[in-house]
Amino acid sequence: MGGVISLGVGEPDFPTPWHITEAAIHSLEQGYTMYTSNSGMIELRREIASYLKTTYDLDYDPNTELLITNGVSEGLDLAVRAILDPGDEVIMPDPAYVSYPSCVLFADGVPVRVPTSCDNQFKLAAADVEARITSRTKAILIGYPANPTGAVMEIGDLADIADVARRHNLMVISDEIYNLLVYDTEPVCFASLPGVKDRTILLAGFSKAYAMTGWRIGYAAASADLIAAMTKIHQYTALCAPIMGQVAAIEAIKAGEPEARRMTQEYDRRRRVMVKGLNDIGLTCFEPKGAFYAFPSITSTGMSSEEFAETLLTEEKVAVVPGTAFGQCGEGHVRCCYATSLSNIEEALTRMARFVKKYRRS
Structure with missing residues (x-):
């Protein structure tokens, strides 16, 4: 039509900013066409660790607590497959990104949807989350800023969700691919809230803020045991993210702001x-x-x-x-x-x- x-x-x-694309082109000219470590290039993991420390005062060991993924979508798939047993429940907002319930179902989990509406600007309310917790609840899955609504959770709202997760010993998967795209407010990283870093799988990447959707570079940040479990799946299903995309991501995080x-x-x-x-x-x-x-x-x-x-x-x-x-x-x-x-x-x-x-x- x-x-x-x-x-x-x-x-x-x-388009992807030229200096980022140029870095990838130069890497190809230099023969960078091979596999990387399953975990991703250590240079990229170090840059991400430095960024998370500088921006959110979060400490992640680039050797054991970071994994480079084929976009956040793969990171989400790895996260739920690593933590869920068949029948485990994952609480998430409704509406939410289309992959959230599907990835949980693929991992033999049960998506539990929490209604949100424009009456509260599509924010996930902690009381509504807590009301849906059962003996099978394993995790809360959130994604703010949100696709499809553009909703943003303020720090107080996220702190209430964090409190629920702590009291009920739940994991939190936080999809923060849009975290740099905020207006009239400041981004909040869920893992930076008090007492939740070790129970949070932080998912982020380069697709949206740096106009790099086709490069397929994301990352997961979590405790060493969780990253190890995710890497076991990743190494057999994807092996590694493309090396030229990782080189481009290094340039983006160093000079793309x-x-x-x-x-x-x-x-x-x-x-x-x-x-x-x-x-x-x-x-x-x-x-x-x-x-x-x-x-x-x-x-x-x-x-x-x-x-x-x-x-x-x-x-x-x-x-x-x-x-x-x-x-x-x-x-x-x-x-x-x-x-x-x-x-x-x-x-x-x-x-x-x-x-x-x-x-x-x-």
Whole structure:
């Protein structure tokens, strides 16, 4: 279908900064085409350890407590397979990233969804988590800033979750791939909260902040025994992350902050246009504080999320993602990604305004 404006795909529209790409090209020219250690290049692990210490005052041993993964997606898969026995339960928000329940199911676990809504800006409430704990609960899985909602948990909210995890002796898997993409607030690393580092598997990477989605470089930070268990699985299923991607990640973490900051500032500009535009045309949208997604309500049209997305694509050639792709609590919403040009966003809003006017219930 020609002429479609996509607000669907959740990846940066910027190319990887040239100096990062150039580092990888140079490594190929120098013959860096071999396997690395299963754990990843020690140079990259040392840089990550230094970054975590400088940014969050977290101490991780690069030799035993860090693992380079093929993106955060592999890290999540490794984490749940390493800690779950068949039938173990993992508590997670609803809506949430599509891979969360699937990875738990693949590990013979049971995903336990906790409803969230725009009434509390899609934040996971500690009391709601605690109410769902059973004798089979093994872990809490969180991802903030959140895909699909753009929600951010403040430090007090996360501290309440940490308290629940400590009192019930639960693991916490914290997906922080969007942690550098926050607006009007500061990022919080869950593992930096008091008393939870040893029970936290921190997952992060380079895809979003550095526009490196295709390079597939993520990392896991956790206690030595957990990393050892994850590495056992990783070494037989993936062996290692690609060496040229790891070289690029070293350059990104050493010298990529200015470009990452510039891209974040541009996302912020687009975010403001997107959220104001959605509210102006009658699709109520809370203000997302992170990632690059808006999650407006489409209930004013009387359509389901899937019907809205399909009809909007057919009639106005604007692609959005039905909220139900991310859980039952996504019904009545669609995900709109603003990692696209401002001109695309403005034109998409014009088309959506026409669409909403046509279908708005009187």
